Amino acid sequence: HKATHWSIQKKNKTSCDRALDHFDEFYSQTFAEDWPSIRHGLLSKQKYIAVVNNFSDADQTNLNLEKIGALNVRTLFQLEKQYISDNYAKLRQKYNLTKIWKKDEKIARELVKNDSVENVYQSYSLEHNSSNAEIDFTRVIPQQDVSFLNLTEFMPVTKLKGLEDWIAEPQHLENYNLNVYCYEIGNHNDFSSPKNGTTGVLNYYLMDGGSLLPVLALDVKPGDKVLDMCASPGGKSYLILQTLYPDQVICNDVTKSRAKRIYNVMKQYLYDLEEKWLNQNKLQISLMDGRDIRDGFDKIIVDVPCTTDRHSVKELENNIFRPDRIKERLKLPELQAELLVQAIKLVKIGGNIVYSTCTLSPIQNDGVVHLALKQIWEETDIEIAIKDLSVALLQATKMYKFADQKLMKYGHLIVPNLQINFGPTYFCKLQRIK
């Protein structure tokens, strides 16, 4: 056989090949010795969670899922949390809790100045050739956030020994309605397709387990008006609705066909969709460019379009690494930052924003958060706290594989691997404080 000339080889490359080449080049630098196993996960079968539909036969569904050996994620988190509280003294040292939990502004400012921002600024400003002027980020206050330790608690919290000073008051725990199931580490069983129950809607929704944490981080509370800015097909909106907390959920997407997909999903999971949800304004499906939305909201999730890494290495259809989509791909960080900036402007004071993606790209993740913060700083008087969820996420370490937090400046990143093949999912929680 004659070897194929390189120029022909290059022509024969599929978009998936191109995506993988690109990731090999960039992610091997970011993730170093961890890249081969992340890559392996990315190319292998992804793992799902089953999110029980409270508008179908929920109790029966819970029982059935337990019968086939699936585990309730809440139980997994609780066990881990017990372990955390048992080892509290050690952890306290490791994470230097006292410093941060006193929310001493001076220390917080020092942390920001000396650690994260400086580094982030250096690494990202080059790539986006933004101005090199120093940015004073002292108004961006990093805060530890343990709220979702509480959120995932099943029983009303009895205060954990030794944790009193950093566990906030438990809120609405007994009403926490999310029932999420997964198989244990190393168990690669599939869930069967969801079935219609007695109310005529499906009994559970299957999604990448990565989707759960951004929604928990959003910390939806009873009465909230929630915006899912880039909602289609509606997986995260579904999770938000299943908490049964919000008064109003607005699911937005930019194209008609994508908005139609949200409608189709909701139709399959909410009975009397028109009568009970749409007509009563409890649910709105809106068709807008997220950057043009003008209402105020208590909570906003911004799950932006990105290079969808898993999709890009496996599916040719709609692949963002197609040569004719280069421009669109290179413009992603700009679009992502604009969407996040708009969300920051729309959220009410005290409200949360979660920015999330399904890419491993540091530019589209922390880089975009950085760009958005910079723009907010330059153009508005808005003040933002970046919520550090590291401690809250300790309870999730048995179920998720996270990227080394040292690689992260603002958010958290779930990385694929063979044992627990969720993600990639990046999420960063921000709170508007002024």
Ligand code: SAM
């Ligand atoms: N949140 C969804 C879920 O969990 O099922 C997935 C969202 S997907 C990652 C990103 C979505 O953003 C796409 O449906 C895309 O149509 C939408 N999108 C792209 N540009 C947008 C814009 N300017 N405004 C609002 N949505 C946009």
